[in-house]
Amino acid sequence: MRTCAPSAASCAPSVRVRRARTAPRVARAAVRAKAADKDPSRDTSTSERQLDAEKPIDFSVDVAAEFKRGVEFGNDEIKPRFTRRAVEHDRGLPIADALVATSAQVLVALIALAAHSRPSWLIAAPWVPRWRNLPYLIPAVAHGSKMASVWVVGALAGKAYERAAFDGSLREAVKRTAVSGCFAIGLLIIITQVEVAGKFAELDLGDPVLGSSPQGDLILNGAVSELLVDCVSEAVALMSWRIIRWNTSPTDLDSLNK
DSSP states (O other): OOOOOSSHHHHHHHHHHHHHHHHHHHHHHHHHHHHHHHOTHHHHHHHHHHHHHHSOOOOOOOHHHHHHHHHHHIIIIIGGGGSGGGGSSOTTHHHHHHHHHHHHHHHHHHHHHHTTOOOTTOOOOTTSOOSTTGGGHHHHHHHHHHHHHHHHHHHHHTTTTSTHHHHSOHHHHHHHHHHHHHHHHHHHHHHHHHHHHHHHHHHTOOSOOTTSOHHHHHHHHHHHHHHHHHHHHHHHHHHHHHHHHHHTSOOOGGGTTO
């Protein structure tokens, strides 16, 4: 440990260092004190937050009233989306959407065959004549029909068949297409989970959990990969088609509410 001489000159550097270290602390304390003096509401707001945190949360609700509100919301908002009136402005649009969704999976099948990397659903039909890739057309159309069904349900839930979805602004058309796609993807995830659980039960692999067995990991990884391909391919195809449909539609904003 360093000792200093009795003279004041030899101790001066250490005194300056200590003053330099303590000066910023004193300055910060002074600034905080001034801020507290200028804004006394900070202390009161802090105490109010503490009191609010200590208050017990009231979980009591009127079950009958909430149930009635839910039924009214379902009858007034959800049920009309799945009735005939939901497609009255363009009754051919669901069919066009289904054709686009199916064609997207046929294109995916062609790319998979060219890359020699077939998904699990692309199995050649044994009863179809083996002429080029014709036996793979049936499973591709079947898988495309599955994607089309999921999309149509999502489009009904997302109000993508109302006139504003294709005869309004481009922003509204893209928005409703994206919202409908989210509904469709959620439904597709549920269907994929059911299919994977069925495969695990069929092969007696236990619960469909990653890491349970090498064979189960292959099934799960394949299902996730195919799910991503389905979502991306359908999103690109349907979003492009809906933009084309909007561009070819005569936009008349004044008549949308008629």
